[in-house]
Amino acid sequence: MKIRIFSPVFNAAESLKILLQEFTDVAHVLKEHGHTIEVLIINDCSTDRTREVLDCAAVDYAWLVPKHNDKNLGNAENIIAGYTWGVRSDVDVVGCMDADGEHSPYALIRHLRMIERGDCDGISGSIIFPDHNANYYDRNMMRFWGGQQSVMAGIDGTFYIQSPGYNVHRRDRVEKALELFDQYKDFFALHATEPFPRWGLHGVMIDLLARGAGSRIKAAYLECFGSSPNRTPEKIFLQADAANTHMKMLLKFLPAE
Numbered sequence: 001m002k003i004r005i006f007s008p009v010f011n012a013a014e015s016l017k018i019l020l021q022e023f024t025d026v027a028h029v030l031k032e033h034g035h036t037i038e039v040l041i042i043n044d045c046s047t048d049r050t051r052e053v054l055d056c057a058a059v060d061y062a063w064l065v066p067k068h069n070d071k072n073l074g075n076a077e078n079i080i081a082g083y084t085w086g087v088r089s090d091v092d093v094v095g096c097m098d099a100d101g102e103h104s105p106y107a108l109i110r111h112l113r114m115i116e117r118g119d120c121d122g123i124s125g126s127i128i129f130p131d132h133n134a135n136y137y138d139r140n141m142m143r144f145w146g147g148q149q150s151v152m153a154g155i156d157g158t159f160y161i162q163s164p165g166y167n168v169h170r171r172d173r174v175e176k177a178l179e180l181f182d183q184y185k186d187f188f189a190l191h192a193t194e195p196f197p198r199w200g201l202h203g204v205m206i207d208l209l210a211r212g213a214g215s216r217i218k219a220a221y222l223e224c225f226g227s228s229p230n231r232t233p234e235k236i237f238l239q240a241d242a243a244n245t246h247m248k249m250l251l252k253f254l255p256a257e
Helices: 013-032 050-060 074-087 107-116 136-153 171-191 201-212 233-253
Strands: 002-009 036-043 064-068 093-096 122-133 162-170 217-227
Touching: 002 013, 002 074, 002 107, 013 036, 013 050, 013 107, 036 050, 036 074, 050 064, 074 093, 074 171, 074 201, 093 107, 093 171, 107 122, 107 162, 107 217, 136 201, 162 171, 162 201, 171 201, 171 233, 201 217, 201 233
Parallel strands: 002 036, 002 093, 036 064, 122 217
Antiparallel strands: 093 162, 122 162
C-alpha cells in the first residue's frame, strides 16, 4: 500500500520533534511490510522554530514533505489543501493527523491493516485518556459532538470522545468527498446566513465521506498522552458553534433517505 498523511501545524516545534521520530519508526515498519508512506507537514506561518525543525528533518527523512504557507490559512483551508495533496498521486490511502502530541502515528499500522483486510474503507479517531487530562469543557464538547457526528454520518461504532484530527481513508472515497465539498461550499454560500466557519472541516469531511461517498467508517480507539491541547472555553464555544452550523447545513445538503 502507498500512504499519504498530512498534518497542519502552528507553533508546534516541540511536539513536532516527537511526531517526526515516531513517523520514522512507522515508516521503517511499513517498509518491512512492503508499504510506503509520505508525510506532508503544513507550517501555517508559525512564529516559533517550526520552519527550522521541518527543514532540518527533511534533509534526513525522505518520506517528509515540508510546506510553508506564505500566509496563515487557518484550520479549514489547510485541511482541504492536505486532502487535495493526498489524492494527487498514485496512492491507496490518504489521511490526516494532528501534530500536537495528543496521539501517536503508531496507531496507523493497526488501522492500515483494517483497511487492507477490507474491514472498512476508513478510520476516524475515538480517543481514550490513559495519561491525558482533558479539561471539563473539552470532554463535554467532544463527547457531545462526537456522538452527534457518529449518529449523523452512520459511522460503525460510537465515538467515546471524537478526535477528528485523526482520519485514514481509501483514496477513491477521499476523491469523491472532495468533489462533494466543492458542491457543499457553493450550497452553503447560497443557503447560509453566516460566513463559512473557520472550524469544523474534519467533521464535514467525515460526513461527506460516510454519507456522501458511501464510505464504511469505523470509530477506532486512540490512546492519548501528555496534557490536553490549550483549548480555552471561548475557543471551544467557537468550535461547537461551527460544528452546529455545519451539521444543520449538511443535513440540508445530504438529506436522509
